[in-house]
Amino acid sequence: MQLAPERFEENAAAALADPVLELAIRRTTGTAERKRAEAVAAFPEFAAARERGRKIKDHVLAHLDHYLCAFERNAVAAGAHVHWAATAEEACRIVLAICREAGARRVTRVKSMLGEEIGLPHALAAAGIERVETDLAEHIIQLAGDPPSHIVWPAMHRTREQVAALFQKAHREPIGGPDDVAGMVESARHELRSKFLGAEVGISGANFLIADTGAVCTVTNEGNAELTTTPPRVHIVTAGIEKLVPSTAHAFAMLRLLVRSATGADITQYTTFHCGPKRAGDADGPEAMHIVLVDNGRTRMLADRSLRAMLRCIRCGACMNHCVVYRQIGGHAYGSVYPGPMGAVLTPVLTGLARARDLPHACTMNRRCEEVCPVAIPLPTLLRGWRDRSWREGLEPAATRAGIGLWAFVAQRPRLYRLATAWAVRALRLFRRGGWIRVLPLASGWTAHRDFPAPAGKTFMELYRERRRETSR
Structure with missing residues (x-):
């Protein structure tokens, strides 16, 4: 490593x-x-x-x-x-x-x-x-x-x-x-x-x-x-x-x-x-x-209002101990002196965002780090700030930018979005085995290390309408 x-x-x-x-x-x-x-x-x-x-x-x-x-x-x-x-x-x-x-x-x-x-x-x-x-x-x-x-x-x-x-x-x-x-x-x-x-x-x-x-x-x-x-x-x-x-x-x-x-x-x-x-x-x-x-x-962090809160850090390590990502991969994977959520905020400051752009993405945004931080540092907010900056500076891979662009195109057209999601949740049933998906094309980053819960086979809006019809009877 x-x-x-x-x-x-x-x-x-x-x-x-x-x-x-x-x-x-x-x-x-x-x-x-x-x-x-x-x-x-x-x-x-x-x-x-x-x-x-x-x-x-x-x-x-x-x-x-x-x-x-x-x-x-x-x-x-x-x-x-x-x-x-x-x-x-x-x-x-x-x-x-x-x-x-x-x-x-x-x-x-x-x-x-x-x-x-x-x-x-x-x-x-x-x-x-x-x-x-x-x-x-x-x-x-x-x-x-x-x-x-x-x-x-x-x-x-x-x-x-x-x-x-x-x-x-x-x-x-x-x-x-x-x-x-x-x-x-x-x-x-x-x-x-x-x-x-x-x-x-x-x-x-x-x-x-x-x-x-x-x-x-x-x-x-x-x-x-x-x-x-x-x-x-x-x-x-x-x-x-x-x-x-x-x-x-x-x-x-x-x-x-x-x-x-x-x-x-x-x-x-x-x-x-x-x-x-x-x-x-x-x-x-x-x-x-x-x-x-x-x-x-x-x-520099002091002058940057979006990063100043990180200077509160008293180096207790609680954010790491409660981070679901850190608890799977440990500290060395971050490739920096400071690992975990606090490291994902600090490392781009120390090494430059171009080298460390992957670290702010190593977060599920479940906010556990913020909940346990003894000085209430809004770590997920700071990580989102780095993600935004990475996008604005054109550091995200071309495939990612193209994928987000495609999703935005579909999401801005409600009929197309409903059609696409209805097709997707039904197509995913083809990969289901016992309620879980163990192999999924284009999602090997997830399924290589954990099973993906299979969707219900209907979109949220379809299930919502069914529930409303049942309760109105």
């Missing part, structure tokens, strides 16, 4: 034919959906908290320049260095320059989708700097040579049986097997411990940036963020400019939404606020802290 958005159809077909991937996805997303539902049911104020979260994000976006300046001012006052990067390439150059200045041969890294977005792992490798992923799932996919397939569970495409085999091969002293999850965790901990203590630089992302204190908030369940950001001499934070919230109180309001939506818990095991480097009298901490604020298309 080649990870490129323009290969979506090919990648999706390969994913649908992979029974192991189907098992891995079902195990993870099913559990995530159930746990989120339980967490929301146990939190009666969730709807009100969701509305408050939406308003917080919209307020920050409306005054983003003010909060960015306030954050920079307060972060610098706390002893941090703040850098600005307009593009992914510029962000990587800044991080590499800091690493070289620190004489870094090894860096530890906390899971960060922004880091993946800007291509930081590849930049570090090209510079000859050893990168150690410290999140358990990221450690797994680093050993396997895989990209992340989910923004919360990057290794969800791997079964525990595959992970056990991977650890047996890659770890110096492997512990545990597929039925001993605790043993496998201990094996990873044993493997990573010395690397935590031997890194010159630790790199993290940020769940939230606190404007009035200049602090950076990280959220994990493993404690790896603290081990990544504390022992090394230098701590580097890479964060998108939309991660801002006005104050610590606002951050906690957002955390109530993030954690329940992402993992179904009330709060994560580790919620840490990093405010500047080590101070006189502190027992530990980095000697220097650098914060790289990354734009990479965000100001």
Whole structure:
């Protein structure tokens, strides 16, 4: 499978034919959906908290320049260095320059989708700097040579049986097997411990940036963020400019939404606020802290009213866990850092619509993603916007445009439309077997992977008229 958005159809077909991937996805997303539902049911104020979260994000976006300046001012006052990067390439150059200045041969890294977005792992490798992923799932996919397939569970495409085999091969002293999850965790901990203590630089992302204190908030369940950001001499934070919230109180309001939506818990095991480097009298901490604020298309989204709502996203992954398309094909098929519904909106911004035009079409418009989004992003509306733009820019295939044109011609002529639909529903009965259609000409994209429910043999209007005659007797 080649990870490129323009290969979506090919990648999706390969994913649908992979029974192991189907098992891995079902195990993870099913559990995530159930746990989120339980967490929301146990939190009666969730709807009100969701509305408050939406308003917080919209307020920050409306005054983003003010909060960015306030954050920079307060972060610098706390002893941090703040850098600005307009593009992914510029962000990587800044991080590499800091690493070289620190004489870094090894860096530890906390899971960060922004880091993946800007291509930081590849930049570090090209510079000859050893990168150690410290999140358990990221450690797994680093050993396997895989990209992340989910923004919360990057290794969800791997079964525990595959992970056990991977650890047996890659770890110096492997512990545990597929039925001993605790043993496998201990094996990873044993493997990573010395690397935590031997890194010159630790790199993290940020769940939230606190404007009035200049602090950076990280959220994990493993404690790896603290081990990544504390022992090394230098701590580097890479964060998108939309991660801002006005104050610590606002951050906690957002955390109530993030954690329940992402993992179904009330709060994560580790919620840490990093405010500047080590101070006189502190027992530990980095000697220097650098914060790289990354734009990479965000100001374009801010200026585009049709996309601005996407900047509310707090990267919880709930839209993926509830997406009927994602739950069939997983994350790699999308060919981008961000998969699922949120990725189908973001990827055209990052790579261009011409390369990613298939992604907005990978949606049934059932609106489940919008229903579970903790900040009420209207994802189906945004996806329709990309579809409209793709049509206006002439990016749709000629066959699609011709088919839509033919349908429009028939639909604008009621008598012709009624005649065509009456013929079609009767013709489809020829392919029916036991109430289902398993093979259908010109519809192999559907029937190759699922059966098509056979129509009743009459059009809706015919059935409607029959029903009216029966009720009028």
